[in-house]
Amino acid sequence: MKKIHFTYVQFFLLSFVLIGLMQANGLLAQSSTILGTVQDETDAVLPGVSVTATNLGTNQSRTVISDDEGRYRVSQLSSGTYEVQAELSGFSTGVRRPIVLVLDSQAVVNFSLSIGQITERVVVTGEAPLVETTSAVTANLVDDRQIRDLPLNGRDLVQLALLQEGVVQNTKNLKTQGGNDGIFVSMAGARIHQNAFLLDGTDIRGARGNMPAGAAGSVAGIETIKEFKVITGAFSAEYGQFTGGVITAITKSGTNDLHGSVYEYHRNAALDARNFFDVDPQDPLTRSKVPNFIRNQFGFSLGGPVVKDKTFIFTSLEV
Structure with a gap:
């Protein structure tokens, strides 16, 4: 019997192909x-x-x-x-x-x-009819304009899912924990760990099944996400393993036109109002000052053609 020998390069190429095949079904949903x-x-x-x-x-x-x-x-x-x-x-x-x-x-x-x-x-x-006649799925789209224009605390786009019917924030977690898990949400009355979060067809939930988040408490930069859909009922078998809801998002891509952005968002205590119920712990009858706070979020995005009509690139960074 002839032995088959794999080099390291062949091994990694084969692994890359197998991983791509594993994600094929999810990508079809995008x-x-x-x-x-x-x-x-x-x-x-x-x-x-x-x-x-x-x-x-x-x-x-x-x-x-x-x-x-x-x-x-x-x-x-x-x-x-x-x-x-x-x-x-x-x-x-x-x-x-x-x-x-x-x-x-x-x-x-x-x-x-x-x-x-x-x-x-x-x-x-003229555009095609906006009424969905080919599917019974209960879903709502959050488009790029809503992501870009609506105010978000910490620029966490998952907060926009709370605007959809059937989605509520769980009081167990009102802030990011450990820089790994985002906010807990309940969808369609299910438990907080029974939801899916897909980015370009890949499940990116945290290790404990929570909504994903980076160190800043958000899944990705606002400039990175093109749009996302919140599905709360009657979704098809392609979204298996989940009994709650599905948040599926796609990232932006380059086009034949070069486009980009550079931005910085600043927030500090001098621009914030004091909470009416904040009091001095040493003297409950005295209202406290605004707590010290400062936040700077800056980044950029850039997209365009590598080879016109054939190959495109998009990159972004937010810190």
Whole structure:
């Protein structure tokens, strides 16, 4: 029998591939889908139509062919703004834009093609319907604008989950413990350790099953997270092992446009008001002064193309 010898490099490469395969199912939950039906002007279905979805930020595209019933499905798309184009010989080309995809969503985009030259383009400007008709999941999206604009104590984005119905903060832990665990939350009436927190498809809860947090008490820098979804009921089997709720987040990515930010957030005792109920422990009838406090949070983010239309990079740091 011939012996098989592995070098250290081969061993680590094989381990990397196996780890990637283990995370494949979780990553599918982070992607979105565009689906619909292609018909002609008489409402007859059109098979064999070439449907292309193009990300307007990266110019990357994916093409599928409609089936015998005129249906098509473009899956595993990252969140962003898309243009969808339907082409068939003997018919004018149909174009729909902008189609905005958010985390783990399905956009229904139907086409009605008219007879004409394929070089003729019929452009329909308008977003896909916002009403979810393809899933019974009880969920709410927290988009990048809410993450960026709403005030957060310590810039911990998990606090935004408390704005969703069915999510409450547990009084057992009102602050970060040990720089490892974030706030305890109860979702859909379940225990605090029965929730999932996924970042780009990977479970990143603490060792004790708590909400994750770094030394600053937050899971990641605000500039790093693009959006996240809070799922509190009727979630599918891809979110197994949890009886409470799911918080699934995705990080930002680079585009063809170079973009970034530099920031610093400052807070100290001079800018804080004294708590009305604070009193001097030595003299309960005397109100105490504002406790000494100072906090500086600063960082940067930068994203852009490495190779235009092909490879992109995004990096951020917050301390």
